[in-house]
Amino acid sequence: ILLIHKLVLQIGGLTFKQFIESYDIEQDKFMEDGLVYRKKYKSCREFMTVLGKIGIERNVYQKDMGGKSIVPLDRKWNMEHEYFSVEMKAALLYSCAHNTPEETSKLMSIIGYKAIYSSTIKTMLSKVGEVIEQHKEQINESIHQAEELPQECDVVTCSLDGVNIRMKQIGKRKGRPRERPGLDQNKPVASAFKNAMCGAITHYDIGYQIDSKDKIPIRRCSKYVSRMPEEHFLTFRKEFEKEIAHMLSSKPKVKILLVDAHPSLKGYIRGNPLFEDFYYLIDFFHACEHLSNLSAELFGEGNSQGQKWYLEKREILKTNPDGVNKVINSAKYYMKHARLGKQKLKRAHKELNYFQKNKKWMNYYYHIKNGWPIGSGVVEAACKTIVKQRMTRSGQRWTTKGGQVILDLRTYVKADRWNNFFPILMSINIRKCA
Numbered sequence: 154i155l156l157i158h159k160l161v162l163q164i165g166g167l168t169f170k171q172f173i174e175s176y177d178i179e180q181d182k183f184m185e186d187g188l189v190y191r192k193k194y195k196s197c198r199e200f201m202t203v204l205g206k207i208g209i210e211r212n213v214y215q216k217d218m219g220g221k222s223i224v225p226l227d228r229k230w231n232m233e234h235e236y237f238s239v240e241m242k243a244a245l246l247y248s249c250a251h252n253t254p255e256e257t258s259k260l261m262s263i264i265g266y267k268a269i270y271s272s273t274i275k276t277m278l279s280k281v282g283e284v285i286e287q288h289k290e291q292i293n294e295s296i297h298q299a300e301e302l303p304q305e306c307d308v309v310t311c312s313l314d315g316v317n318i319r320m321k322q323i324g325k326r327k328g329r330p331r332e333r334p335g336l337d338q339n340k341p342v343a344s345a346f347k348n349a350m351c352g353a354i355t356h357y358d359i360g361y362q363i364d365s366k367d368k369i370p371i372r373r374c375s376k377y378v379s380r381m382p383e384e385h386f387l388t389f390r391k392e393f394e395k396e397i398a399h400m401l402s403s404k405p406k407v408k409i410l411l412v413d414a415h416p417s418l419k420g421y422i423r424g425n426p427l428f429e430d431f432y433y434l435i436d437f438f439h440a441c442e443h444l445s446n447l448s449a450e451l452f453g454e455g456n457s458q459g460q461k462w463y464l465e466k467r468e469i470l471k472t473n474p475d476g477v478n479k480v481i482n483s484a485k486y487y488m489k490h491a492r493l494g495k496q497k498l499k500r501a502h503k504e505l506n507y508f509q510k511n512k513k514w515m516n517y518y519y520h521i522k523n524g525w526p527i528g529s530g531v532v533e534a535a536c537k538t539i540v541k542q543r544m545t546r547s548g549q550r551w552t553t554k555g556g557q558v559i560l561d562l563r564t565y566v567k568a569d570r571w572n573n574f575f576p577i578l579m580s581i582n583i584r585k586c587a
Contacts, residue, residue, distance in 0.1 A: 158265060165204040177212055177226040190214040190223055198227075202238040206268050231579075237277060243575050245274055246281060250562035251543065254278065281578070282558030288581050289561075293395065295577045296570055302403040303373045308357040308525055309405040311397055311431070312412060312532035315348035316540040320382065321550045322347075347382035349540055349560070352393040353532040354400040359524040368524025376400060376568045377535050379560040381553045394427055407432065409520075411529040413439040414511045435514045436529040441467055444480065447504035450497050451487045462487075470517060471527075477512040481505065539563045 182191045193215045197208045211226040227233040237245065248257040254274040261269045285292065322345045354377075357370040378396050380389035401408070408431045412418050422428050445463055452459025466483060470476040484505050493501060508515070520527050543563060544556060565574040 162205045162265060166202075166207050169202065169204050170207050170209060173209055173226070173230060174211075176229050177210075179212065183214065183225075185223070188216055190216055193222070196224070198224075199236075200232060200238060201236055201241050201266070201269060203240045203244070205266065236273070239579055242277065242579075245269070245277065246562060246575070247566070247571065249274065249278055250559065250566045253546075278558055279555070282554060282561070284578065284581060285558060285561050286554075289392075290395075291581070292574065292577050293392070296565075296573045297399045299573045300399075300570070302400065303356050303358075304403050306356040306373060306403050306405050307359045308370060308407045308409060309400055309403070310355050310357065310409045310411050310526055310529075310531070311352070311393075312355075312410075312436075312529040313350060313352040313393060313418065314413070314529065314532050314536050315350055316536045316545075317346045318349050318382070318540065318544045318556065319550045320345050320347050321552050349382055349544070349556070350378075350380050350386050350389040351532060351536045351540055352378040352389070352396070353529075353535045354397055355526075355531045356400065356403065356405065357526060368522075370524055370526045372531070374569070375531055375535075376570075377539060377564045379535075379539050379564050381551070381556045381560065383553070390421065397427060407523075407525065409434060409525060411436055411526065411532075413529070414507065414514070432520075432525075433514050434516070434520060434527060435511055437471065437517055437527040438530075440470065440508075440511075440515060443504050443507045444470065447484055447501060447508075450493070450501035450504060451484065451491060470515070471521065472518060474518045476518060477508055477515045481508050481512070484508075535567070539567055 180192070182189055184190075191214060193213050195210050196213050197210050199206050199208045209226070211224050214223045214225065215221075224233065227235075231239065235242075245257060245261075248260060252260065254271040257274055258269055258271040261267075353375055355375040356373040358373055359368050360371045361367065362369055376396055376399075378389065378393045380386065380392065383389065410422065410428055410431045410433050412422070412433075412435065414435050422433070444467060448459045448463040448466075452462060462483070466480045469479050473479060484501070488498065488501055488505070517527050539560065540563075543559060544551065565571050
């Protein structure tokens with residue numbers, strides 16, 4: 154089978170070579186921008202195609218006074234200043250969205266493309282990243298125009314969250330000095346952990362559970378935005394808001410902002426006109442984490458009474474129209490009558506304060522009654538599938554530029570936009586070379 158595969162590639166390569174070379178011009182000179190270019194010589198250049206590495210003979214033209222050379226054949230099949238054919242570039246970029254350049258190189262070698270080195274793939278990724286970053290707004294606008302969204306959906310939810318990734322930047326050493334004797338804890342380290350941002354916008358329809366009158370949200374589609382760490386996340390916010398505006402073009406009946414209670418997120422939301430007619434809701438599972446912490450402070454870790462209290466209050470928080478106040482009142486009762494130490498009482502007050510400050514964002518009963526989502530599971534999954542699975546492997550460290558191209562590729566793949574994205578990227582490359 155391998156021999157047959159190699160034979161097919163060889164025959165196909167020879168046929169492809171003859172086909173491409175047949176389109177070369179053979180005239181002695183031609184005019185461009187009022188200048189005369191004369192044929193100087195033939196040059197063989199290798200290109201990596203889906204049929205393997207192929208050497209193409211092309212005529213090279215140049216002005217009488219010297220200067221840059223022009224190769225008309227390279228222009229004709231859109232390979233000026235390119236090494237990979239369009240089909241090969243699509244395969245490599247798609248692979249790099251999921252694998253490292255080294256893994257992609259090995260994968261290509263297994264299926265017969267042994268001359269594709271990881272360093273060459275990294276160079277291609279860098280160039281593609283520059284094109285995407287420079288033309289990101291144009292690319293996304295073109296994708297939005299080509300994309301068909303569900304019309305008149307019941308609910309759209311917007312969520313955003315951060316993911317720690319390791320950067321190639323000077324950072325501070327963390328940990329106890331005694332963990333590694335003789336190590337200078339004040340000496341800076343060559344890497345730092347910083348927050349990348351991930352946003353998800355999701356369309357839902359409201360349906361019913363089988364054999365039940367309970368309403369449930371049924372997800373129709375999700376779109377994502379992801380950016381490497383940056384000061385105040387200004388670029389992320391701009392892209393996130395444009396994606397929200399695009400998704401709102403489907404005219405949803407209800408708009409929901411599902412977030413955790415981080416002060417920076419609340420500060421971003423307040424006063425932002427885009428979110429004026431949104432329902433605000435703190436992700437139910439974030440609230441449950443704080444409820445669990447509160448239970449541990451009131452009753453102790455692993456206490457059966459505390460576990461029972463947590464499960465009861467979790468259900469009340471979810472299904473009672475006055476659930477958050479009932480949780481607060483019950484916690485106050487136990488804080489008053491339980492014999493808690495000073496530190497435990499302080500930590501319990503901190504967790505209680507979380508519910509007191511955010512209770513207007515915890516109307517889970519109303520959302521469940523209407524069949525609306527109460528958890529930001531979509532963005533949590535996006536943080537994992539877009540960022541963590543590819544960007545937080547053992548030993549990985551990232552530059553902003555190197556990481557952003559991977560995030561962009563993964564975002565287009567996971568949002569089911571690859572088939573729209575790649576032709577737009579290639580059309581930009583063609584215009585740049587024209």
